[in-house]
Amino acid sequence: MDRAIDIIKSLSTQSYTTSKALAEQLNVSSRTIRNDVRLLNQELKKNGAYIExxxxxxxxxxxxxxxxxxxxxxxLINSSPIDKDNRITQIIEYLLTMEDSITMDDLCDIFYVSRSTLKKDMKEIREIFEKYQITIDHRANQGLKIIGKEQDLRNCLTNLQKSRLEEISLKDENLEKIISIISAQVNKHHFEISDYSMRNFALHISVAITRIKDGKELQLDADMEQALGASPDIDLLLSIVNEIEKTFHVHFTKGEIGYLLLQISGKKTITTKNISGNTVISEETYKLVTQMLERVNAVFKIDFRYDLELITMLATHLMPLEIRAKHGIAVHNSMADDIRHNVILSYNMAIIACDTLEQKIGVKLPMDEIAFVALPFSLALKRKWKNQKEKVLIVCGSGKASSELLAYQVKENFGNYLDVVGATNRHSLELYDFSNVDYILTTVPIDIPVPIPIIRTSTFFETNSIDQVNQAITDTRSSRFIEYFHKNMVFWSSSDDKNEILKHMCENAVQNYNIPDDFFHYVMKREDIGRTSFGNLITIAHPIHPIGQESFVGLTILDHPIDWDGEPAQLIFLLSMKESGENKMKDFYKAMTKLVNNTHYIELLTKTKNYDEVINILKLVASSDLHTVL
Structure with a gap:
């Protein structure tokens, strides 16, 4: 507030100064002075002074x-004028806490801005208010008045202060007292909550104290009453409220307690510590989780419906998530971008799973929430694929003993990811069923065509033999990734239109593969569910479910980034999995995870001019040593 210094300079510590005298001195109205002093006093009380x-x-x-x-x-003297974002925040806080209506001219005086600047600010403020179902009633000769439910006003006030949480904590002793009370009680009740969520909950209590003292108490509604009667966290909250009431000399009604109960229940952190043999999952929640996993299976052909650990983790996570979603309680996930970049397949699964929940509650979930759901899927994938070793067939020309020796050495050196499924000789290969085999490991030359990779080695493994096998497996996995990219599905474009780009790719896919003519329709249905951008200029579009008899990947390289789901995108991948599922699709997602995390390869791809250059870079990506998870 630019007039703060002038007001402080004009006030005395010895004698009283009237608002009329100050108004005349600063060339504003008496009402503006009173508003300025009210705002200034809030800061002074935190900084060793106050205005009586x-x-x-x-x-x-x-x-x-x-x-x-x-x-x-x-x-205050040395500070520069406030920037636009801070000014908008201050205007919002003022509007939400004012008692009466106020004219645009008075707002201009209070915040020291022109009418044209304020009009631009008010446009952004209205957009922010819409997120909280808050409106501005603007009537001629009466000014502006805020219309909204008290709970929505508080959510808006609290979320505005989140970005300044550290700054507020350093200055506000009362907030630190609240945090200390919460910390003591959550430890006593063994309640899992992150530091950020605890401070955020403290902000809600701080705002509640101020609103209660201003006579703005919350009334008990049906959701709050239900929470009071059923929540396992009620004892914790009552112990916190009891300490807050004694410390701040304020009374919390049932409505206030119900509101805070929704807040703290929505901030509970679900970990394996919370989950025990006594964890009870309601029939409704179990049914919802089952529907989510059925959707995931339909889209990715990966079946988690009998993974009890995943079911329990999702069910217990959905309880606070649903509370947050229904009541507009924001959650902060500091790992959201890392999750999107490093567990691409799991995040994609979470988007599909969360769409089922969104349809049930009628609320779109933010990226932070979806990223939290991705973590249980990532753990489930690790468990699932840990036991899905690639299959090796031994071909040896020296008899059973040498075959068994070779099989033992495979188990000894590669047992974590290779499993020997049998042994045979060269002349029996023509009749062998390779449907359950990934590699042939042979000590003899094989001159007949076989549908799987051949790795040549010696009966007695030496260091160079182990290195050769490792390199052969790496090369095979790399080739699996590359073989999805056909020359007729790699394009360059200058288009700015997301739909136009996808339509062009889909039309070419229909011409080159045995897929339905309405392939584009299924791709757009997936786009409607949630974002397919993964950051770092990369988007991976795909149909809503597997289609056709062959898996393939298309790529369009744009000559400049365009907006895609609110993020810049320049490398547009189109992934289509065959109807029967694709066991080797994990190689694609592993390679894509490496690509998303390597800005050097991304930059090289954006500068390519032909198919061969693209493939050479993708080979480098697939064979790189970057550790990846799913």
Missing amino acids: SKARHGMLLHITDEETYHIYYQN
Whole structure:
């Protein structure tokens, strides 16, 4: 507030100054002065001073802590004018806490801006308010008045302060007291909550205290009443409220307690510590999780419907998630971008699974929530694929003993990811069923065509033999990734239109593969569910479910980034999995995870001019040593 310094300079610590005198001195209205002083007093009380207002006398400056006040005053003098974002935040906080309506001219005076600047700010403010179902009633000659439910006003106030949480905590002793009370009680009740969520909950309590003291109490509604009667967290909350009431001399009604119960229940962290043999999952929640896993199986052909650990993790996570979603309780996930970049397949599964929940509750989930759901899927994939070793057939020309020796050495050196499924000789290969075999490991030359990779080695493994097998497996996995990319499905484009780009790729796919003519329709259905952009200029589009008899990947390289789901995208991948599923699709996702995390390869791809250049870079990506998870 630019007039703050002028007001402080004009006030005395010895004698009262009237608002009328200040208004005349600063060339604003008396009402503007009163509003300025109210806002300024909130800051002064945190910084060793306050302004006393006395009827028929005026205002008097009191300094309670000389050192703290001096530091604050010097910072105020040296500070630059507030930027646009801070100004908008201050205007919103003012509008949400004012008692009466206010004119645009008065707002211009209070925040020291022109009318044209304020009009632009108000457009953004209305957009922010829409997210909280808050409206601005603007009537001629009456000014602006905020219309909205008290719970929505509080959510807006609290979320505005989140970005300044550390700054507020350093200045606000009361907030630190609240955090200390919460910390003591959550430890006592063994309640799992992150540090960020705890501080965020403290903000809700701080806002509640201020609103209660201003006579803005929450009324008990049906959701709050239900929470009070059924939540396992009620004892924890009552212990917190009891300490808050004693410390701040304020009374929390049932409505206030119900509101805070929804907040803290929505912030519970679900870990394996929370899950025990006594964990009870309601029939409704179990049915919802089953539907989510059925959707995932339909899209990715990976069946988790009998993974009890995943079912339990998802069910217990859905309880607080549903509370947050229904009541607009924001959650912060500091790992969201890392999750999108490093567990691409799991995040994709979470998007599909969460769509089932979104349809049930009628609320779109933010990226932070979806990223949390991706983590249980990532763990489930690790468990599932840990036991799915690639199959090796031994071909040896020296008899059973040498075959068994070779099989033993495979188990000894590669047992974590290779499994010997049998042994045979060269002349029996023509009749062998290779449907359950990934590699042939042979000590003799094989001159007949076989449908799987051949790795040549010696009966007695030496260091170079082990290296050769490792390299052969790496090369095979790399080739699996590359073989999805056909020359007729790699394009370059200057289009700015997302739909146009996808339509062009889909039309070419229909011409080159045995897939339905309405392939584009299925791809767009998936786009409607949730974002397919993964950051770092990469998008992976795909149909809503597997289609056709052959898996393939298309790629369009744009000559400049365009907006895709609110993020810049320049490398547009189109993935289509065959109807029967694709066991080797994990090789694709592993390679894509490497690509998303390597800006050097991304830059090289954006500069390519032909198919061969693209394939050479993709080979480098697939064979790189970057550790990946799913």
